[in-house]
Amino acid sequence: MQRLNGGAKLVSAVVLSGAVLLAAETRKEFHFTVGARPTVSVTNQYGSVSVKPATANQVTVTAILRSDKVEIDKGQSGNRVDLLSHLLDGANAENGRVDYELAVPSDASVILSSTSGPLRAEGLHGDVTLEGANTNVDVREISDAHVHVKTLNGPITLTNIRDGHVEITSVSGNITLHSVSGPHVQVNSNSGWIRYDGDFGYGGEYYLSSHTGDIDATAPQDASIDITARSVRGKVENDFPLQPKHTPFVVKAGSAFAGTMNRAASSVKLFSFSGKIHLKKR
Amino acid sequence: MTCAEFQQVLPEMLEGDRNTEHAAHLASCSACSDLISDLKAISEAARQLRALDEPSPRVWNSLEIELRREGLIRQPQREPALVPSRARRPWAWMVPVAAVLLVGFGIIVYQRGSDQQAEMAKNQAPVAPAVAVLPASNVSPSHRSDDDRQLLEAVGTRSPETRAQYAVDLNHVNAYIQDAEQSAQSDPNDEDAQQSLLNAYDQRAMLYQMALDRSLP
Numbered sequence: 001m002q003r004l005n006g007g008a009k010l011v012s013a014v015v016l017s018g019a020v021l022l023a024a025e026t027r028k029e030f031h032f033t034v035g036a037r038p039t040v041s042v043t044n045q046y047g048s049v050s051v052k053p054a055t056a057n058q059v060t061v062t063a064i065l066r067s068d069k070v071e072i073d074k075g076q077s078g079n080r081v082d083l084l085s086h087l088l089d090g091a092n093a094e095n096g097r098v099d100y101e102l103a104v105p106s107d108a109s110v111i112l113s114s115t116s117g118p119l120r121a122e123g124l125h126g127d128v129t130l131e132g133a134n135t136n137v138d139v140r141e142i143s144d145a146h147v148h149v150k151t152l153n154g155p156i157t158l159t160n161i162r163d164g165h166v167e168i169t170s171v172s173g174n175i176t177l178h179s180v181s182g183p184h185v186q187v188n189s190n191s192g193w194i195r196y197d198g199d200f201g202y203g204g205e206y207y208l209s210s211h212t213g214d215i216d217a218t219a220p221q222d223a224s225i226d227i228t229a230r231s232v233r234g235k236v237e238n239d240f241p242l243q244p245k246h247t248p249f250v251v252k253a254g255s256a257f258a259g260t261m262n263r264a265a266s267s268v269k270l271f272s273f274s275g276k277i278h279l280k281k282r
Numbered sequence: 283m284t285c286a287e288f289q290q291v292l293p294e295m296l297e298g299d300r301n302t303e304h305a306a307h308l309a310s311c312s313a314c315s316d317l318i319s320d321l322k323a324i325s326e327a328a329r330q331l332r333a334l335d336e337p338s339p340r341v342w343n344s345l346e347i348e349l350r351r352e353g354l355i356r357q358p359q360r361e362p363a364l365v366p367s368r369a370r371r372p373w374a375w376m377v378p379v380a381a382v383l384l385v386g387f388g389i390i391v392y393q394r395g396s397d398q399q400a401e402m403a404k405n406q407a408p409v410a411p412a413v414a415v416l417p418a419s420n421v422s423p424s425h426r427s428d429d430d431r432q433l434l435e436a437v438g439t440r441s442p443e444t445r446a447q448y449a450v451d452l453n454h455v456n457a458y459i460q461d462a463e464q465s466a467q468s469d470p471n472d473e474d475a476q477q478s479l480l481n482a483y484d485q486r487a488m489l490y491q492m493a494l495d496r497s498l499p
Contacts, residue, residue: 133447169484190482209474271478
């Protein structure tokens, strides 16, 4: 009986502390009516930001605030909506956390930044700019738009980006591009690896570079590319039979290769200082 | 009512002060009617532009955090409110003052940098043109390490973990810069090395920007 009482006390304590936490948590919802091609920005210190497309000309924001140590500054200026997690005195990574979910018109341009929470945007055809320090980034189903990502750490994944103007810079985040194509795709990593799996589109410029991170590019046999790959100190491998082409540097077997495939519509440059580079056949 | 008379009362018209005589002239005169439409469109566009010029809340927040840290303002004793407005910012007058100070400081730093560059140019042997055009390649490693030390001290006030992470990232970035500089110097015509040097400095700039952005911890 005594043991039962002890267990009951423990359960009560857990339930009570959970209830206190839940009580401190606040859910807020905001609505903004906007015109065509609005701009929506969210600046969050701790917590996630997720953006999905909506059908109406309205921005709907659902925010979960973990405590009263953080508030949301929101404002609308014309066709621009700004949201900012405003940390108050005593806020930290736990009680200053805000998780945002936004539904925006699909032609909206979004600018999201977070230090540590994941950033996610999908289903848009407006420009997407994501920035964070230790941040997981997931961008998918974007077309006819600029996609700019800057992070220090944390993985970055781009999936199904069509006709994109893509620029990614990361210090040590691993970068995965799956079915990403467009007139301009530039990826600059330091120690994180870069993996590209796609057909390099038709007529774009692709520049993937790293300092020490490996670069893997997987393409189908009918990819139409003019490719140059070079690693200053790392190894270079190529699974495709390429037509030779002139290069401004001396091609050393194992550290560089260059050539064209099919109609050579897209220009592809892979460059690393000490990372391995591998052009793979799908 | 003639067109000339009508145009004399345009300002009042635009503010909505309109009588039956004005309305009758507008209905009968396409030139004045078009003029009113154009002025309204310009006025609306100007309003939109003013709205776009408003800095984002992130700028206000960074300034507020910095001013609070400096002790120039204190946490307002109020109920949490959601809408940021100029009325809520009694310290808003400091923003232009701070901006002027920042611009002045920037000019001094720029001039000093230019003087140092001129001095260095006098003392140094000519470098290959392709390397010389790179904007940051004249930042010496010792200057970099001084800057880095100050940066790490600044981020170290937040948490030891943050400092450690930034130290690792800075090491990565500086190694990248060093490799790219060596490659660019050994072959000034190496476009990949030139591009890598720009990329490496871009990463360094990004790292500094994120570290010093007070709205990001």
